[in-house]
Amino acid sequence: MSDSTHKPPRLALAYASLLVRRPGLVLLALLALFGVSLWGTTKLTINSNQLDLISQELPEVKEVKRVIDMVGGSGYLMLALRADSEPTLKKVADDIAAKLLADKEHVRFITYKVPVEFVQQNMALFIKTEDLLEGKTRIMAWLKDQLRRNNPFFIEIQKTEPVKLELTDLINKYSSVGKKSIRDDYYISQDRKMMLILIKPMWDSNQLGKTKDFVEHLRKELAAYSKSEQSGGVEVVEDYEKMGNDKLVAYGFTGSYKTAVDDSYAIEESLQPVSLLAFAAIFFITILAFRKWVPTIIVSIGTVIGTVVTMGFTYVTVGELNMITSILGGLLLGFGIDYGIHFIFRTRLELGQGKPYDQAIQDAVVNAGRPALVSAVVTSGSFFVLMISEFRGFSQFGFLAGCGTFIIGVLLFAWSPALLALLGRINPELPKKLIGEMKPPATQNVNTGKELRIPRPGLMLAVSTVIVGFMCAFAIPWSDVDVPTDRPATLAERIKAGIRFNYNSRALIPEGQPSVKLQDEITERFDISSDPIAVYTKTLEEAKAVYDELTDPKNKEKYSAIDQVVSIYTFVPPAETATANAKILADWKEELKDIDVAALPPEAQDKAALFMKMLEAKPFDVHGVPDIYASQFRHLPETKPENHGFLTFIYPAVDLWDGKKMLTFVDQTSRIPTPEVKDATGKVLSPAMERRAAGAAPLFARLARIVLSDGQLTVLLVTLWILVMHYLDFRNVKLALASVIPLTVGLAMMLGIMTLSDLHLNFMNIIILPILLGFGVSHGLYLLHRFLEGTSPVVALRSVGAAVASSTLTTAAGFAALLVASHNGLKSMGIMACIGLITTLVVSFTVLAAVMQVMWDRLPSKLKSGVVHTPAQQPSDKSKSEAA
Template identity: 70%
Template sequence: MSGDRNSNSHSRFAHAFAGLLVQRAGSVLLVMLALLAVSLWGTSKLHINSNQLDLISQDLEEVKDVKQVIDMVGGSGFLMVALRSSDEAAMKRTADDLAAILQADKENVRNVSYKLPVEFIQQNMVLFVKTEDLVEGKRRIMEFLRDKLKRSNPFFIDLGGSKPVELNMQDLVDKYSSIGKKSIRDDYNISNDKKMLMLLVKPMWDNTEIGKTKEYLERLKGQIDAYSAQPGKVKLVEDYKLMGDDKTIAYGFTGSYKTTVDDSYAIEDSLEPVTLIALGSIFLITIIFFRKLAPTFLVVIGTVVGTLYTLGFTYATVGELNMITSILGGILLGFGIDYGIHFIFRTRLELGAGKPYDVAIRDAVMNAGRPAAVAAVVTAGSFFVLMVSEFRGFSQFGFLAGAGTLILGLTLFCWSASILALAGRINPELPQKLIGIMKPPPTNSATTGKELRIPKPKLVLGVSTAIVALICAAAVPWAGSEEPPKGVELGFFERLKYGVSFNYNTRALIPDGMSSVLLQDEINERFNISSDPMAIYTKDLDEAEGVYRELTQNPEKYPSIDQVVSIFTFVPPAETAAANAKVLEEWKAEMAQLEADGFSVAALPPEMQANAEFFQKVLDAKPFDVHGVPANYTAQFRNLPSAKPENHGYLTYIYASVDLMDGQKMLAFSDETRVIKASYTPGKFDQDAWDPKAPTVEKEFRAAGATQLYARLARIVLWDGKLTVVLTALWILAMHFLDFRNVKLALASVIPLGVGVAMMLGIMALTGLRLNFMNIIILPILLGFGVSHGLYLLHRFLEGTSPLVALRSVGAAVASSTLTAVVAFAALLAAAHNGLRSMGLVACIGLITTLVVSFTVLAAVMQLMYDRRQRESGKPSGEGGSAGGGKDSEPKAA
């Protein structure tokens, strides 16, 4: 022990615990091995719950709304299968065949939508067009027919004074060639250029159950391959760039089911290589610092054992992993090894002081144990803070990572100490041979005899503070709340005025060139539609009409909505239909008169004669209400027979006009559609209950879908990022004060942490890096881990050593433990997922800046504190002293 302070500061429990590890090392190891066996069993039982909906509180309105839609129609969104070829006929034949294969899979597929007979809409389109356009169309056709009748007269003589009337209806045809964005020219879901055809598949589960989706996609690929291998069938190739022909058709998957799977598993697929890289890098770093294999194996194996304990604890408490906590093992490997490194370095120092192995191990546990225990508690608390999050992925991660930190800290001290103690019993010299020794750093210069010190601490502090201040200033948004212009490459100085900005665009997080997103963009361009729609539930037709009219008649209130599709989309406006019906009656009378005057279909060109019968059906169109819409049209808006009675009703679909991968636009779209106030007349479509005098009712309706869920999650992440940073900072300050019982010492110990994180933000601003929905969660984690720098240095300093001795004693351990965490996060730079890469880059910058601040700013502050202590004790600064001072040599707060 170093003096009275240490004797007084360590509890009897700490003495007993250290003695137990040395005296009962065999028993301690047996207990640990037994726990390891149990943990391995629990770890083998763990599975990853890939249902993202389970990660959000089930009490949220957004979750309840989505569950209602899922119950009504079997899921939110679609799995889209896109066929791409220049041969329209081949695509349609293949689509028919694939649809039959898909629909035959009753176990996995609820329904498939790829074609819808459009004859009904074609015949009744005249009831939807504006009356003035119908009148214009009638004028052109009748003028053409009268001209044909005139020219078919055998007594007609053309003296060259007139030209035959040409019938040009293309402008009107183009204007009314679709209902909403659905073309009425073709039954199939085919693009206008006839080069892409879509099949919309509704699986038996929701798109949040990504594990099931991934399994089904593999099954579906097998079915497509088997179909393609049949004699006489076109070759199908999964390719997101190829344009097929009559022999080859390119196909691809997209839609909310596929994009969710791709993004989630891009993270998971990145973790395996990242973990291997991290383990190899950690191993290399520890070898470089220890310069021996034995201590490296000792701490690495101990870290793995502690991680397995944590996974066993996870099975016992939570029972499963999720897509967020699945990265737990890799995070703990990088953080947890810190405790083993500090213990080994301290044991080497105690052995270097000439102590017997048992005393050295005991004193290492005592002296390194306190700052390690405080660091573990503070770091664990920083993780536990995440438990306040509404997002279960974060709250469970916080709970398990916090518990894992405590487990790893205890495990590494028990593991390392008991193994070294057993080695010492075999041969008292063996611990020294295994891990080596480190002589206590000299306190005085060998040449001058003066005490070694950090030179010119005021200058070091002044210069480093100025540099730090300049870097931190770059993080300040001097332009206020003004956002940097989008899509504009800013110069260095222009960028500085915006400080650290937040990147809301989630396209920056996904892997570059993610095939499903590229295909979705191509579909948006070819079909002029946005991604999967959101749905609004209404219990009856009255409410459905009210919502439809609210959204379609007030576009200025909903600028982010591109298209509204409802059962009422296929019902012509009553006033327009009535007016057009009168025009049709007049038209039929004129046609009858034309026929009476001798007009015959035979007088028309052959290509027009084929459409004469259809034209007659068009003239016979009669106004109809919602009850006249065919069942194959209305089915897509009604609940399935399996739906719960309380979920029976109708859905109205809304499509966004904005890129929903832009977080700000997604939030705006969510805000516009979260609550929709619409008026309707009860009983209007129920003839038995209809009361013409019934008052109009106003009601609030809610849009449901993945967009609302992601918008809520985005808000949770943004709020949690701010809240957890504040709570973590308060927790760290409180724990440091309880540890040092001195405000100034507590503040000094958090200098590396606070200044380091501020510098990290400044460097991000200087280099153009931005915070985003993924790397923002790194901030509280960095705060939690960064506390160890100041803690270990100050605790060693408070043992009575000079600042330079403190740096030389534990500096290597601090640097080693920090660099192991840096390389663990740096391994994320090898990930294909941009979000993971951004997390790794931000973490590396933060860890390195805290380390640099520890060895500059904090070191200078400690030297100034030490000099003041020397002056107050009557000793001139720089006088010789020992590394192990007693009570009188205890540093005091500046």
Template identity: 65%
Template sequence: MSGAPRNPNSHSRFAYAFARLLVRKPGTVLAILLTLLAVSTWATLKLRINSNQLDLISQDLQEVKDVKQVIDMVGGSGFLMLALRSSDEAAMKRTADDIAGMLQADKENVRTVSYKLPVEFIQQNMVLFVKTEDLVEGKRRIMAFLEDKLRRSNPFYIDMGATKPVELNLQDLVDKYSSVGKKSIRDDYNISADKKMVLILIKPMWDTTEIGKTKTYLDKLNADLAAYSTQPGKVKLVEDYQLMGDAQTVAYGYTGSYKTTVDDSFAIEESLHPVTIIALVTIFLITILFFRKLAPTFIVVSGTVIGTIYTLGFTYATVGELNMITSILGGILMGFGIDYGIHFTFRTRLELGAGKPYDEAIIDAFVNAGRPAAVAAVVTGGSFFVLMVSEFRGFSQFGFLAGAGTLILGITLFVWSAALLALFGRINPEWPKKLIGVMKPPPVNSSSGKELRIPRPGLVLGVSTAAVALICAAAVPWAGTGEPPEGKLSFFQRVTHGVGFNYNTRALIPDGMTSVLLQDEINVRFNISSDPMAIYTKDLDEAEGVYRELTQNAHKYPSIDQVVSVFTFVPPEATAKANEKVLQEWKQDMANLEARGFSIAALPPEMQDKAAFFMKVLDAKPFDVHGVPENYKSQFKNLPTAHPDNHGWLTFIYSSVDLFDGQKMMQFADETRGIPVTYYPGRFDKNEFDPKVAEATKEFRAAGATQLYAKLARIVLWDGKVTVVLTALWILAMHFLDFRNVKLALASVIPLGVGVAMMLGIMSMTGLRLNFMNIIILPILLGFGVSHGLYLLHRFLEGTSPLVALRSVGAAVASSTLTAVAGFAALLAAAHNGLRSMGMVACIGLITTLIVSFTVLAAVMQLMHDRRQRESSGGPGATGDSTGEQGSNKAA
């Protein structure tokens, strides 16, 4: 067996002692590992994914408290929208009636259904809302028409052809006041202006964040609609997002915050299934390619799987569940974790190739490869742990579990691989060689006797540094800090604008996501945004103040398209009083016409019904909020089941901007986060109009998914910056503690720092941009990228030349990097654009760090080696630099 290390210290003594234990007691060690595997498998099978996204955000955030209040009041922060599309209006409305009845009967899943609202009340009182000058103009036209009709109905009237009958044309005024807010008053149904789409708004018994329940309900609803289609005399319902139905077929589709949240989340989950298979197959093939044998591949892959199961068992024991972010934990850890097994196996082959017996080879491989692996695991794990500072629980839990998983995998792979080989060696000392093969130590000298070295390292360093600097320079926004223009950019434009950040979340969702396409269609057909945010007020006085502030000061809120409140259905007080006066005069004028012989019966038949309704309209009287019918009020009041503290009124606000654009979404959230309102306490409770009531001032906040997503966007942007800085500091500190030498510590992070900078430059040149998903890759890349420099430098500091170091551990570095690349490259097959962008960024970063390791770092090590040789031989310029001392001290 191997003797004690030449320069013993506490770390190496412990490593040798532990390695000897593995070699002496491999059966016991494997039995312990398999027992832990059984327990971890049981715990893993009990793991469940919590699909409630609201739980991923700190429950102490005001935005979370606000949206929970709205959820308690009305049952959710948005709608599940069911859109019916058909060219046959009557068939579409009949179908909407049937489906609404079916939905309302489902008390287990459906809280409320909204698809029609009687408009007779608004039609009858619309004259109180119109501008007085328009009412006067309408009166003038109608009276002129009626006077002409009365005159021409006189039996003594003789028209010599000098005048034409007065035509009644009120279309311009009708169009001007054909809706309240953006709800048409011409039709009870939520129907588009072209009469080809009806919207049914469903409020499920849960909120949008509980995507598992939504997915289950959508499956049930699809089954119910399919059963409806089989009933005699009913239309055929087809889920289609382009088809225009007819009298026999009605197309339907889903959108709204419930559906878009489900689609995006499950697009990620569904993308990961083929991605995981592709990644595992590719990693397996790459490992076989580098080992050229099946046995070491099985040892490494099986150890990786075992370590991953340990991590999932640890997850159950500590966190208790997975979430939509940590559910990808296993795939990421397998891509990273296999790195430790590859390095151990390569080093064992090298030790066996040096002629050592199996037990000594295993012990020396464990110690020599174990130190850089341990440092890499600690640094990588710490880089993940840095994510725990995030306010977003999805990231903080991911950081905790990934960090712990990295350490678990590192330990597992070294222990599993060493114990398994030791067990085979105890059975037959020749088996370890046959199983994993041997690698002859790379020759130190050439055939002529000269030391093999990297030729002209100064030139290599200069050329590679210049090339790297040019690529890195492309990441700098030379044209300023503004975002690059939209559309296809030339190479020069991309380079001058730098890497940039893409705030548009449409670039992240799958291409052609049906719920988003339908949402865009609804925006066009109904001229409204999909889901509103809500502002809570405890009473009508506050609600009136909010409505007045937002409608009378619209210039302060450019991101708000429309405001819908119970006060939307209350006519402005001054206008209503002025119009009442006009109506009274008009009523008198009509009485005068009747006294002169005018009769509704004298009008054409098609106008008689309208004329009868018109006479009712003349009796319209001003009313306040208490005069609004209950079926209108109920849309804005709390449910009876709401907590007493949440009783009150809601005002809904709709966005005028595309909320998929992150910057515009945050602007909308900012404008509605703190709304200063002046209101009059007691004004409406007393049921009287009293402008002299004392004023009160209060700030109100909008609540809804938009506020949550805006907060999350800011958290991601801030965390992306903070975690990169903290990770960089952590890496530098740990490298210094490892090498105890500033120059070596800086040299070891060359591949990492330069590789990431090159990655950003390549992204700029190719038009890739950072976004809300791939920005989280940066700290992960920093954590994984440390292994390149660590393994190469530690091998170099064993006393070998840089070329020998590259030839002995370079294959392991390349293999472990390529397996990680394979794992991330598999994301390129995902349908989700956000996952694809993560895969692309990660692949570029991993490859650039590998290239820098074999060029820039190799040249730096050769220069360091040359200096070390000069100093050790006492040649010119010998200064006794600590680099040389440390290198010779570590020589094996």
């Protein structure tokens, strides 16, 4: 610090003077801006298409758009039916399917049963030759025994047991294609108690609003069906726990369409009550801080106006909100009100010095305006850093939150001073009466006459440093050993691991989310994984190359995360196997030509016809696959010509909710090498290349990597931004470093506390880090700027400490409201933000206070007794003359 005789910047004085001299004009301009912004706010809509939030140039986006064009979307909306009665299940499924097929407005196509006769008749061509021979041996042994025993002249001298036909092991081995049973046309579970109807809507799963409306439409349709005569008295009810019976069918929705809707709208629905609770908490804390209603109402109205202006700005610049920026309003309410709190507290302090209302307001704008302006610039810049993100949800959020923070900061330093100035013109005593005053804090002990100071600052600093260092040490990973996830980690395990990142997305969604529970139940009942991803190929030859690569037993380890591969070639028997098996079947048929079916037991006669058809099977190639199967892998008629081709579907063998496993699955399917394919003449049918799978999993994997990389990069950039701006503000390295003590130390303590509490970083709360960095700058700024006005640390703490504490608590209250959210991701954001805000506040009043006392003690006494100002904090000439 050094003595200075510079005047405050002319711009700051001119601005403050305008607010005092023309308050009515300023308020009219603000209200006019509010009116225009309110109109723009009413025009805002929320774009629920998540695909629009990712760069359209990413290969993952281009590939998934191709799949959408080819088959109408990635994944399905799955309608699951439950009942004890199989006939009831099938009748209800048939009735619902007929209604869905008639709905040309919403439904592109459905899949709920596939004729299996062709597969049954040709299954012998797919069976391994050794298994076919084994089956033939068993059947022939049984057949000969049955014919012998059914012969009227059969006489057994020594009784023997009939040959038993044991084919269960072979039947189970070849009873499905992919995971679809070939015993039944319907998509029915092995226990015959659940049936699936796979619905492909007319839009993609990223268009959440359309899916949500369609699900509501289906609920009404199913309720109407229950009341109709067509149901035959069967009631269809939505239930994710209940098992139906002959007269009750329980249904539920899941699949990628439904889980995407549930997760996104769980956030939106959680935020509605949270926003109201947050505003109520902020309002209550502000009243406690001011001990008066009027200042609370002034800053609250100003914050609301600023938020509406920001929404209007959003309409002009971006045009719409998305699922991320839709939380902007609630966030700005918690952040923005801080500027009003600091202005009111400073005005009360100026009034407490006996200044007339106009001079008090003007000096409050100048003195509190500088740290507020620096805080707004730094906080806005911290948000602007998010604009580097490839994820448009984050980049737009960073742009709008940064602009909104600055807008609200400027607006509150216009609205509040102008309103108080207007009230002062009505009655000069009115501002003091309405907002109160704060007498300058005492600088000396009334009993001893000695200067009030923070006792033993060196000891406090040493003790605080030890405690803080101890807490921060818990955040450091001291071991590479993974912490167990199947049970709560012990304290020792947590300390060794340090702060951890939780990759499991299940930890973010609401507990007991019905669509996820149903998805787990389907996985168990049908032994199938979630929706597949798809690999596009232009020709059949390319599709064959992909299928061969993924199903080659030699590559099992290479593609360990893949459960099954379903392609048009799944329905084509391997050529060598088919040829060998066809010869066996022909020989077998010849052996059986003289067999009289009527001589077999009655129960065997029923299956004899199908068996004889199976013996007729002849090898066929991909062109012999019936269209009902082939169409599942071929583009739709309306597909663009450049996207004509075939799809190979890949099902994961891992839980895609686990982020690490999802990344492994996506990595294994993002570069699928295929060799060059030539025809008999040597013409290249398919060049050697790497194929990329498309679908929800690759998109989420890319987004996860964006979040992780952006989280690290933004924290680094925000930290550099804060240090540079603080140095430019103070023009002193020591002061700049001192001002960021609450921020850096507080957040390090936060990570240590999270480790001890078994709380983790995740894909949602990691975005809080740059936000906390941006907000945390205000603690050190306001305290140090007050200190640099020539007040001792005790006076600085007593004069602006209440404002710092109040502004922090209001923001914490806004985030604390997230603790009641049903969405666990939002809840984790609230917990992390509250811990970070409280730790930075505690550090401000301990470590920073001790540092300021040490700095104060080292000042020459002549500077202590004088008034020490930074260039922007000099009193105006008018106040000097009045003081004289």
